[in-house]
Amino acid sequence: MIKLVDSLVTDDIRGQFMGVGSLPDDDIHAQIRYIRRLRVPYWFQLPSHPEEDMIRQFAYLIPDYESEGPCILRLDPSTYRETVENTEPLLPDQQHARALHMLMESYYYDVFKTQQTAPATMMFSIRGIDGSDMVSEDMFVFFTTLMQRIAIGQVAHLQPHCKRILLCQDDPAIGLTVDIANKRQLRRLSLRRIMQTTDSIYPREVVPVYHYCDDWRCLRQDSWFALWQSQLKIVHMDLITYPPKIDQTQADALMDFLQRGGGLALGVLPRTDTMYHGAVLDELYTRLTTVFSAFLESGVDTALVAERSMISTQCGIPRISSLLAREIHESSNQYPDVLERVASHMR
Numbered sequence: 001m002i003k004l005v006d007s008l009v010t011d012d013i014r015g016q017f018m019g020v021g022s023l024p025d026d027d028i029h030a031q032i033r034y035i036r037r038l039r040v041p042y043w044f045q046l047p048s049h050p051e052e053d054m055i056r057q058f059a060y061l062i063p064d065y066e067s068e069g070p071c072i073l074r075l076d077p078s079t080y081r082e083t084v085e086n087t088e089p090l091l092p093d094q095q096h097a098r099a100l101h102m103l104m105e106s107y108y109y110d111v112f113k114t115q116q117t118a119p120a121t122m123m124f125s126i127r128g129i130d131g132s133d134m135v136s137e138d139m140f141v142f143f144t145t146l147m148q149r150i151a152i153g154q155v156a157h158l159q160p161h162c163k164r165i166l167l168c169q170d171d172p173a174i175g176l177t178v179d180i181a182n183k184r185q186l187r188r189l190s191l192r193r194i195m196q197t198t199d200s201i202y203p204r205e206v207v208p209v210y211h212y213c214d215d216w217r218c219l220r221q222d223s224w225f226a227l228w229q230s231q232l233k234i235v236h237m238d239l240i241t242y243p244p245k246i247d248q249t250q251a252d253a254l255m256d257f258l259q260r261g262g263g264l265a266l267g268v269l270p271r272t273d274t275m276y277h278g279a280v281l282d283e284l285y286t287r288l289t290t291v292f293s294a295f296l297e298s299g300v301d302t303a304l305v306a307e308r309s310m311i312s313t314q315c316g317i318p319r320i321s322s323l324l325a326r327e328i329h330e331s332s333n334q335y336p337d338v339l340e341r342v343a344s345h346m347r
Helices: 028-036 077-085 098-102 119-125 137-161 174-183 191-199 248-259 280-297 302-307 322-330 332-345
Strands: 109-117 162-170 206-211 234-238 263-269 309-313
Touching (some): 109 119, 119 137, 119 191, 137 191, 174 191, 248 302, 322 332
Parallel strands (some): 234 263
16 A cells, blocks of 8 residues: 555545435434444435425525525625624524434544535525526625635534544535636636635635535646645545546646545445445445546556545435445445455556
């Protein structure tokens, strides 16, 4: 194994499972029991509960937000001003974040992963009263401030119960936001500025994690790769829909990112039952082998990838069966061994 210093993926979490959010709606108490047994427990959502929608569970904290029905915001100037000028921490209540509160009851974690939606995706997903999107420079400032206050609120809530906090920003709509901004010639909403501003949200007390579930290979502005040349973080990648077939320029940027201490959450476990052809560990071995072969063909050092990686699903798994969701979690103590076996075969 390559031994590197200052890695975000430390020895105790290398190869471990990183959950990315949504679980099938079954018995929340049963889910909490198997989540607590993970090496990296995490705040999960049950999206069949409307209050736990990835937009609504944070947006409801805005006074002018319509909590029922579609994501509509009737924002008046006073609400805008109060939000961007106020530094008071915010935290979703138990109705909107049940697991976040329940997991902290009478418990302490060495490592815990939490998450929140990034400002670009909040801005894109919420509509004005006329149904139009809210993509603008002023609204990006608004949602950045809102999510920054929520990040601070999460840290204050979690620190008494957690030695180390991983904070993931979910940002599936950043590419769509940048496309709109480019068409409207909103120069202050370039990909580079959005990413750098999003990075500023992470409190210094957390390990930064970022989840972009679209084509991660295309998240670039000219020769600047948003994932590999912004703040060091653990980057979640869907490697099933978007395999690591990249050119040498991006391969070099990725290698530099890993060498400087960045990490990867390899999204190699499918998110639907029909995509599994056997037991979870067998599926993991097969998928990792395919992914590592693609990394190798692209000129990426697979030993370095293995040294700096965790294991994940493609995205959240709300549509997977409860039985398979449990197997994914309960077999995760063997994931590091599977990762090491695949990596050793590539040497």
